[in-house]
Amino acid sequence: MASTYSFDVVSDFEWQEIVNALDQTEREVKSRYDLKDTKTTLELAKDAITVNTDSEFTLDAVCTILQTKAAKRQLSLKIFDYGKIESVGGNRVQQVISLRRGISSELAKDITKLIRAEFKKVQGSIQGDTVRVSAKSKDDLQAVMQRLKAEDWQVDLQFTNYR
Template sequence: MASTFSFDIVSDFDRQELVNALDQTNREIGSRYDLKDTQTTVELADEKITVNTASEMTLDAVHDMLQSKALKRNLSLKIFDYGKIESSSGNRIRQEITLKKGISQDIAKQISKLIRDEFKKVQPSIQGDVVRVTAKDKDELQAVMQRLKQEDLPVALQFTNYR
């Protein structure tokens, strides 16, 4: 009986953990002495986070807080795509941080090529924004996972549906 094993490579994040990280960031903004009177807001929409603050110095402080809270909650920093800083009303600045989800076609092709070149007994296939990897040996799949963890790709990768 020749059975095959597979797993999916996805790029996703836990939205509830992101909400918790943003709540912690907002609480810390309210309690920190240097940010207390800046009227800084960090708001989450469906696909983006909007930061509205007084200066670039406070924006950097908010970035540091947000990144540290996200890391503590096992969120990759690769999900944040920082937009350009815009001036807002009342001598303030604003920045939109887009949340990256899914694997683009270019990156999926790059992952497939890497797998095909280095692992001859493994078959990758692109299915939308997911790359499915199949093989007859579970050890081969585990080797692919280890190799992809070493690769520095511009998206956060997770491995799901391992069977």
């Protein structure tokens, strides 16, 4: 009997790396001369980061620092979903940056459609916020991985549970 091989396509990030990147961002904001007196706060929730500062210019600088720190920690910038900039009391602004985790159902459908169209011997199935890809040949699975990496998706994709 021929065995089948599979892997999962997921979109996830290491939580501790987000915590570390946020901590480094806070330290740099407190130590930088141009940002020291802005009373900028960064709050990490389960699925979002809230940045509260004194102006849009400062907010842009803080977001740039956050992106730099995240990139140095091998976090994809595609996990950040920037919300609208809101004015809060006392001439301050606030922005909620949502953290993307998981593959949306529309994206999962697009991935399985691409697999069906280009790889006849490979099956893709949607399982919640992951896509399970299976085939009889490991070479076919490697080809699917290379093809998915070549595409520019709106989220960062990882491949797990390779069996």
